[in-house]
Amino acid sequence: MAVTYEPIATTTLGSAASSITFSSIPATYTDLRLVLVIAGSSATANVRVQYNSDTATNYSATYIAGNGTTATSSRRTSATSLTFTDGVATSTTIPSFFTLDIFNYAGSTYKTSLTTSNQDYNGSGSIESNVGLWRSTSAINTILITTLTATTYNAGTIATLYGIKAA
């Protein structure tokens, strides 16, 4: 049976860091999946993702989010990154969990992604899903994970990038 879901790389932070980068991503898969378990941050931080070091206004997103009381939907246009609405908490004991699926990442069309943010902090937090677009025809070969406010992710944060093959 063909292996269709493979780990490309994984990073576990041994100390606090402001960024995690996956580079030299091979173009041999169909889709990518990023799994991110964040062991808190130095200050409330919105996860930010950029592709191929592109900091231009080539990103947009539509999201739906719930804070336990209210469901909201909104969008961002001409943004310089993909971001999540609610920031990661500083708790070192309650992790938050994110996934980012990028479809046809090596193709020559614009890149659509589907992301989830799971942040229940036992009495506070949020759940969010968003669809993102990167308006570039380049294959994605680098993924940069930072925070919107330049804070750091705590040690113990784990990021894994998987490749999925259609056949």
Added chain:
Amino acid sequence: MATTYTLISSNTLSSSAASVTFSSIPATYTDLVLRCSVRDSGSSGTSQQQVRVRINGSSSANYSRRNLTGVGSTAASGSGTGNTSIAGFYAPDAGATSNTFNSFEIYIPNYATVQQRQVSVFNAFENNSATVNELNATAALYTDTTTITSLYIDTVNGLVSGSSFYLYGIKNS
């Protein structure tokens, strides 16, 4: 080449059952993915019943959640603390259209480590009805820190024949 997304165990009910348990889950993977399709055997008057998933058989108040749900034309968000299971999502029951089941996925990262777990739940069912349907995303927290070795799934009145359960393990290296 490493096989990283592996079926650990599955169960498709050939007759109704009160619950299903995956036990003795090996600690050799990084993450777990539970994918199920279930229908409740009772009749509630609302044509749906809550699905309950318990980790390590725990029915203590070790679970909390934030959920986002679309039912018909309404989107809403809810929450819970001190819950006794991963909950807040539903399956059709005997009052719903015959042969309709829900489909849900639960992703548990780092299940074999010693820490609280942030769990992702995604549930959906459609019944050709304005009210008996659901699209649900839930962030659930399991506050116990022990290694996860079993998963228990049930509904209030029990699971009908044909309900299916698949447990996968994912390795990150």
